[in-house]
Amino acid sequence: MAEPVAVDVVVVGAGTAGLAACRTLAAAGLSVAVVEAELAGGAAAYWADIPLDALRLPGEVLLAAQSVPGAQDAVTTTLDAAATLQWRNSLVHHWQDDAAAATLERAGVQLLRGRARITGPRQVSVARLDGGTEVAEAALAVVLATGSAPEPVGEELHSAGAACWGTREALSAATVPHRLVVAGGGPLAAAIAQAYARLGSRVVLAAPDGLLPGWPAPAVELAAASMRADGIQLWRTTGATKATAGGGSLVVELANGHTVDCDALLVDTPRRPLLAGLGLESLEIPSGPGSPGGLRLDALRLDAHGLVQGTDWLYLAGDAAGAGLRSAGSGSTAPGAAGSNTSGSNTAGSSTAGSNTAAFSSTAAADQGRRAAASILAAAGVEDGRASPARGAAGPALAPRMVYTDPLIAAVGPSLEQARHQGLDPTVLLNRVSSADATPARRAGGHADVFSQLLVDPDTSRLLGATFAGPDAAALAQLAALAITARLPAGALLGAAPPPGD
Numbered sequence: 378m379a380e381p382v383a384v385d386v387v388v389v390g391a392g393t394a395g396l397a398a399c400r401t402l403a404a405a406g407l408s409v410a411v412v413e414a415e416l417a418g419g420a421a422a423y424w425a426d427i428p429l430d431a432l433r434l435p436g437e438v439l440l441a442a443q444s445v446p447g448a449q450d451a452v453t454t455t456l457d458a459a460a461t462l463q464w465r466n467s468l469v470h471h472w473q474d475d476a477a478a479a480t481l482e483r484a485g486v487q488l489l490r491g492r493a494r495i496t497g498p499r500q501v502s503v504a505r506l507d508g509g510t511e512v513a514e515a516a517l518a519v520v521l522a523t524g525s526a527p528e529p530v531g532e533e534l535h536s537a538g539a540a541c542w543g544t545r546e547a548l549s550a551a552t553v554p555h556r557l558v559v560a561g562g563g564p565l566a567a568a569i570a571q572a573y574a575r576l577g578s579r580v581v582l583a584a585p586d587g588l589l590p591g592w593p594a595p596a597v598e599l600a601a602a603s604m605r606a607d608g609i610q611l612w613r614t615t616g617a618t619k620a621t622a623g624g625g626s627l628v629v630e631l632a633n634g635h636t637v638d639c640d641a642l643l644v645d646t647p648r649r650p651l652l653a654g655l656g657l658e659s660l661e662i663p664s665g666p667g668s669p670g671g672l673r674l675d676a677l678r679l680d681a682h683g684l685v686q687g688t689d690w691l692y693l694a695g696d697a698a699g700a701g702l703r704s705a706g707s708g709s710t711a712p713g714a715a716g717s718n719t720s721g722s723n724t725a726g727s728s729t730a731g732s733n734t735a736a737f738s739s740t741a742a743a744d745q746g747r748r749a750a751a752s753i754l755a756a757a758g759v760e761d762g763r764a765s766p767a768r769g770a771a772g773p774a775l776a777p778r779m780v781y782t783d784p785l786i787a788a789v790g791p792s793l794e795q796a797r798h799q800g801l802d803p804t805v806l807l808n809r810v811s812s813a814d815a816t817p818a819r820r821a822g823g824h825a826d827v828f829s830q831l832l833v834d835p836d837t838s839r840l841l842g843a844t845f846a847g848p849d850a851a852a853l854a855q856l857a858a859l860a861i862t863a864r865l866p867a868g869a870l871l872g873a874a875p876p877p878g879d
């Protein structure tokens with residue numbers, strides 16, 4: 378076997394979190410190797426954020442243009458699905474990572490292609506793609522930024538074979554299916570269902586737990602109305618129970634007794650941090666209470682920088698750390714848990730796909746990668762070349778949670794349910810504006826109806842959380858995040874950015 382690769386830090390996973398950690402560490406002068414089993418760039422670049430944007434944006438833009446007299450006659454009435462898929466393919470670099478690999482090389486980061494496994498403190502074994510093995514040894518730390526994976530699909534649906542998609546297959550599909558059944562009503566299921574409906578699929582969405590569970594009902598109803606207008610048939614209290622392939626298509630059975638013929642079935646299952654198979658179980662790491670006889674991955678405790686408690690060298694970042702570090706103000710959290718007084722009470726290992734609790738996000742992943750790197754640099758006494766005084770003083774990013782339907786829904790801080798679970802009794806300020814009152818600019822968004830919900834602490838008047846649905850939802854959620862982080866009274870936000878319709 379070749380000599381071990383000896384570096385200061387080994388990062389496992391070259392996705393959003395891993396790359397952010399690599400950039401920060403390399404910029405500060407540390408030697409870094411990153412191990413990647415698939416494509417440098419990770420989920421966001423090839424199977425999540427970017428292809429989802431590519432598939433949904435043409436429909437959104439077309440609808441916006443069609444809603445404004447003067448523009449509507451200048452556009453065609455249907456989308457060009459083939460051109461949309463081509464655009465998606467070019468945005469994901471045809472699933473080639475040469476550009477990301479070159480960026481790593483320019484930054485001085487060594488890319489080791491293969492599957493990593495921890496074999497001891499600061500030691501990682503890499504099963505290379507060519508069948509060989511190499512070892513990477515870190516003088517300082519190992520950052521696990523291995524992402525998340527969907528829970529397996531039950532056999533009754535999975536037996537449908539290749540036409541049974543997860544989100545990854547749905548966002549990399551080579552053609553638009555004529556008929557698509559979406560099993561699940563979470564944010565990703567809803568957004569993908571709508572994107573395909575606008576690309577020409579006849580879509581049936583079967584959501585046993587309802588559409589967008591946990592999101593404020595008025596926001597959900599705006600999304601539901603828009604999805605229905607796109608021709609989607611919504612079953613909001615029934616799920617898909619069985620799929621049978623035959624004759625080039627699928628028959629999907631629903632719990633309510635109906636059957637639906639389709640060409641593809643998207644099953645959206647909850648995502649979990651991807652920590653299994655990494656060799657963590659063999660490490661002697663004291664984990665949380667209730668696991669005396671060995672390491673339970675969901676009981677790993679993390680500090681606010683992702684350092685696994687009981688070690689001084691192992692960090693988790695990004696989806697692998699769950700939403701635990703999203704806004705961890707103090708103390709330690711478990712992967713998958715929302716560990717702060719602002720982000721809710723999601724328990725370790727609980728669903729993060731279907732509810733408005735603690736969705737994974739690229740913004741949070743990048744923030745966590747940088748945080749892990751900053752902690753490693755601080756422990757080594759190395760100046761963080763990228764740290765600005767402002768960034769150092771700030772807490773972890775309060776990343777908005779988004780539902781990429783049209784209209785967009787964006788939330789920040791705890792949901793009402795979470796706030797109550799935390800023992801808070803917030804005042805709820807609701808604002809819903811119907812199309813009759815909409816300004817021309819809002820009509821141009823294609824969705825004149827808008828909604829906002831602000832949660833305000835009655836004792837301090839501070840803004841605790843906010844949800845917006847409508848054309849400006851993302852920008853308003855960013856402003857609300859700022860107001861929450863700065864502990865501003867809700868009135869300050871309302872003065873600076875009146876909610877939609879005011």
Ligand SMILES: Cc1cc2nc3c(=O)[nH]c(=O)nc-3n(C[C@H](O)[C@H](O)[C@H](O)COP(=O)(O)OP(=O)(O)OC[C@H]3O[C@@H](n4cnc5c(N)ncnc54)[C@H](O)[C@@H]3O)c2cc1C
Nearest residue numbers: 390392393394414419420425493523524695696737738739
């Ligand atoms: C369908 C979908 C759409 C989404 N859309 C958005 C969006 O629009 N906006 C947003 O903010 N967020 C979105 N998200 C969430 C966002 O994509 C993730 O939170 C983010 O990509 C996580 O980054 P990461 O670096 O933690 O993980 P990843 O990007 O998944 O990177 C992990 C990397 O580790 C590698 N790896 C895993 N195990 C090993 C191993 N043993 N050895 C070597 N390498 C390994 C993997 O191959 C992968 O490249 C979406 C998620 C999904 C599923």
